[in-house]
Amino acid sequence: MTDRTGVTENPSSDGADAIQEAWARERPGTPVASIGVITRIWWIGRVLDEDRRATMLRLGMDAGTLDLLSTLRRAGPPYRLPPSELARRTLVSPGAVSQRVARSEREGLVRRMRSPEDGRGVLVELTEAGHAEVERTVDDLLTHEEGLLSALTPGQRDQLAGLLRILLADLSAR
Template identity: 60%
Template sequence: MTAYPEATDDGTDRIQAAWRRELPGVPVGSIGVITRMWRLGQLLADDRRRTLERLGVDNPTLDLLSTLRRSGPPYRLTPGQIAARSFVTAGAVSQRIARAEAAGLVRRERSAADGRSAVVALTDEGRELNERVVADLLRHEETLLDGLDDAQRATLAGLLKTLLADLTQRFGAEDRPSAIS
């Protein structure tokens, strides 16, 4: 059994206590959750940016390639399908496609269904890059959870899933964040 580090003082409890003292009667319980989640989000975003830089790809390109790869063979989607599946605007998708096409990672094709609409297809180079990067990224991110045992991971994943579903419903579908890998 792996020994996990004890939770250290991250300053959040002191912030919460100070606001409780300074604004009595104002609910401050969310600070213990939201502040830590925000700080974790910043740490994870910075780590992912550095990791992807080391792996030779940026976040938007990985998102595009991953969206196409997860669609299954023949790894083709319309720009509208890409936008819906990656939760970004059509304009952002268009820019991502143009950059990835210039790099030889995707190609635009005419739809076989009607010959008028376009589909975006993952090239062999794009598929190979995506598979290498996702494998390396997920192996790395697995190590970020070494401080939690399997039961803790399952509990945390379940709680985050519940919170995300609730906030997504309350904020609306258009405010959903992008899913990268």
């Protein structure tokens, strides 16, 4: 039996193997080894995306808000950054940051303030409510996602993270 990602009941073979074998048979000499890696990464990405959406819905948090709150939380005390730095760290446009900040400010999760250094610049600061919300959400989310990796040993996780880091760096440089 095969599910929507091509996974079968036999963990030593899945739909990616069948696709790779079929192309190798039908087009001898065509390089097909990438299928085993890229197809699985694509399928895993879809599964993780669907899972993250469902988990965020269950937690009552949208991805953009979590991204904003998490970025401020990871900045450390006093949990504030200028909007330009938020855009740089979250890899979204300044306009998207502005929308996220406005929405989170209405919800009482962040506040805008003048920079104490020069009084002209604006900083976005995590409120107590925002801090509590990000702590709760991150605890639940990361505990859940830890379970998603339970099929791998800690060593396998480290190895996979290292290999994915290499691949991501190479693909990003193209």
